[in-house]
Amino acid sequence: MSSPVFGQVSQEPTRRRLTPQQAETVAKLTTAAVELLNTEGFDGLTVRAVAKMAGVAPATAYTYFSSKNHLVAEVFWRRLSAGVPQPDMSQPPSERVAQILRAVSMVVAGEGQLGGAVTMALLGSDPDVEHLRVRIGGFIRRRLSEALETDPEQPGPLVDALEMIYAGGLVHAGMGHMSYEQTSERLVAAAHLLMEK
Template sequence: MPSNATAQEATRRRLTSQQAETVAKLTAAAVDVLREDGYDGLTVRSVAGRAGVAPATAYTYFSSKGHLVAEVFWRRLVDGVPEPDPALPLIDRVSGVLRSVSLVVAGEGQLGGAVTVALLGADPDVEHLRLRVGGFLRQRLAQAVGVDPADPGPVVDALEMLYSGGLVHAGMGHLSYEQTADRIIAAAQLVLAGADVSGHA
């Protein structure tokens, strides 16, 4: 269930409580349609029908199916990747963030592959969400490493490359998200073993 802040925030505008409820219905219905029909079979109109929302209303919130799927991912990410616990050792903080990111869409059928396709789209609303996703993950990794998100340095850059590559790999169906999480964390341990987290490799 999305947090109140996430539930009332959308790509295009701030939402009222009633609008937030409509968007929540649409994003939940999108996951159901993906499970049954896959990304190719998903349309904003079919999701609207499943959610009991008029297609015209659905299009006031989502410009395309890619936008809709990207919003599903954004909401799950914000609610599924908490701030790292500063009391934990460095590797545990980083591993916790990377595992949480990797498992956000685990066990959801075709959602992972759909997210991979959607986030690579050219829709301006998707691009906006892609930037928000990237900024959020950079912030979480910088917090885990203990550096400034505005100037995180090469260690965070390397970790970002690990998870982005790993999630694309999983989205293509080569590995499960659980397997991907294990491999990303193993690679992160190698990065951290030879790095100065103050920002100098």
């Protein structure tokens, strides 16, 4: 299956392609999910409660999202795909990598409880979350590979190491051990150290 084209992601959730009316419904649900997370936390989040806040029938919400983990993972995917642009190829490789790592780590910065919820949601085991994990990982790998001008199908050990660094950093921030801003700067510093070897 081919990857969605950058910029079209917001119209294509995990389960199916959407008509404009369906895309509007999904947008209402994802917006309501973030609002509810900030008032009720991840434990208080349910697809039914999100549907009520969005003014959508629960049965309709469940046609798009199989679980709260799926819903939160979709929110992250949408923000990631919209917030991590292609690298600026006029910059040196280390700065291109820093640009990608900063953008990835700042996607949920300042979003209240969303960061912690994303960390928990992406650990979910339902098939829709697993699908999104693959999509998210593939997207970040492509961006890092573009920054380093390598083939994303065979990116090599440097991209592998950078993936491990950002994954660990985002889990660390999602657990509340440091802010996303601090995580961003540490990721960039780690990438510079790695690329200087």
